[in-house]
Amino acid sequence: MNRMETERMYAYFLCSIPMIGGVRAGQLEERFGSPQGIYEAGVTGWRECVSESIAEYMDRQKKEDAWRQEYAQLAEKQIHLVFPWEEGFPKKLLTIPDPPYGFFYKGRLPKDTIPSVAVIGARECSEYGRYVAEELGRYLGTHRIQVISGMARGIDGISQQAALSAGGTSYGVLGCGVDICYPSQNRRLYEELGREGGLLSTYAPGIRAMPAYFPPRNRIVSGLSDALIVIEARQKSGTLITVDMALEQGRDVYVVPGRITDRLSDGCNRLLNQGAGVMLSPEQFLEEFLQSWEERQELPVESDIYKRKKKHRKNKNLQLKEPLKKVYERLTPVPKTAETILAELWEKGEYLDIAALHRALMELELSGYVRQSSPGYFGTSAN
Structure with missing residues (x-):
């Protein structure tokens, strides 16, 4: 050896x-x-x-x-293991808080160059939730958007099965070893994911599912995705933990609205009230999402588009006065929290208090320099 x-x-x-x-x-x-x-x-x-x-x-x-x-026995079981220092490790996971040390998978890993969307929601979903999950999964699969979820009962598994049935790809992130089908009633989906997409986990083969393993699993679901869609979530729901993780990771969050009398939609409607994006139809979502996804992609330095955008950003920067200029220099197309921006300013010796930072961000947003992709997350505008 x-x-x-x-x-x-x-x-x-x-x-x-x-x-x-x-x-x-x-x-x-x-x-x-x-x-x-x-x-x-x-x-x-x-x-x-x-x-x-x-x-x-x-x-x-x-x-x-x-x-x-x-x-x-990993190879014998057709289980792969990849580490952050090796080629093939998902690049999206390198930038999240507490990235995994090792990553197990059966089948394939999601491709960094193809857009990925996480679809999550209630396990005990309504017929309406089932319908929306099926329609959304089918639409994403047809348009070759990678669907990421936790292979759970309800919304997660329904959307993944629909994506696969439409000829698309999907990846299930498990709260156990990839050699274990959990929940057992999703055996068909488990086998199809292994053939047509991938089964992924940070847990070694043989490790059984436990409640404590699912919140860490959820950070991988959101971490592998470019955007997150919530279909039905109660006021106190594990789904909302994944939403918090997605926001912390700078991911866009969309929500399917529900009736105000429907307890399965309490969590969703609260997220909408807090500023989450609204998904009115798969077509509307995909149009908005792809525009945002394309803006976030790193363009090669030799690209004329890249050079024009860089020159435009430099010219905009020169027009700004302090402290707006310093704050703007810390921003990127990928949104950051105000706390992250403040920490970066302090690292550069630019001492600004949080109130002054929020005033600067508000002024930059009103002037069209900055956009909030979701509440508390600031990035450069596309203009």
């Missing part, structure tokens, strides 16, 4: 610990130098970076030693 493959094997050991995400893995690597260094540090060393319970779990995994055989 060459050195690179040895490091991959020890990196798998970390991936076999379900409580260790990208942040903790990074802390361990910084402390011990490499995946093999982490493994050899032992429980005494691990306690410096992780909790007692996680260190004990790691110690049990090391003593049982089953993880080596599990790693050797």
Whole structure:
């Protein structure tokens, strides 16, 4: 076994610990130098970076030693494992808070060059919700938009099945190992995703679904997507956790409105009241979404369009006075929160308080320099 493959094997050991995400893995690597260094540090060393319970779990995994055989059997089970430093790791996941340390998949991974949309909503959906999910999934599949969701009962699975039935592609992000079909009643969808799209997870094969694993899973659903659509969500719903994660990641959020007397639509209507985009039809959504998606794509430096946009941005910048100029320089087409912008200003030695920043952002927005893609997220306008 060459050195690179040895490091991959020890990196798998970390991936076999379900409580260790990208942040903790990074802390361990910084402390011990490499995946093999982490493994050899032992429980005494691990306690410096992780909790007692996680260190004990790691110690049990090391003593049982089953993880080596599990790693050797990945190819036999047609399960792939990719790490952030390797080619093929989804680029969208590199920019989210707490990116995964390792990523398992069966089938294929979503393509970075093709637009992706997450469709999520209630498990116990209404007939109206089912109809909208089917129509939307079918429309996205027909137009070759990658549909990302959690393969759950209800809206998630319905939209994914419709996309596949229309000849499109879909990817299911699981809260368990990719060798486990959860929920079991979605077996047909699970098998079709493995053939026509992909089954994805941050959890190692054999790890069973647990409630604690689904919120971290949701950040991957939104992280792999360019926009998120919510179809039916109650006032207190796990769907809204995914919405919060999508907003934190700078993704656009669209909502299907519902009747004010329908409790399944309370969460959706509240999101609309807070400024989320409204999805009135698949056609209207796709037109708006594709325009936004195209604006966010990085253009090659040699492109004439890129040069014109860069020159236009520079000329606009010269027209601004302080502190507007400093704030505008921190903005990009990909929206950021005011807190992120403030932190970047401080890193550059530009000290501005939050109230002054909000005044500057408001003035820039009124002048057409800035747009809010969703509440609290600011990016440069397309003009």
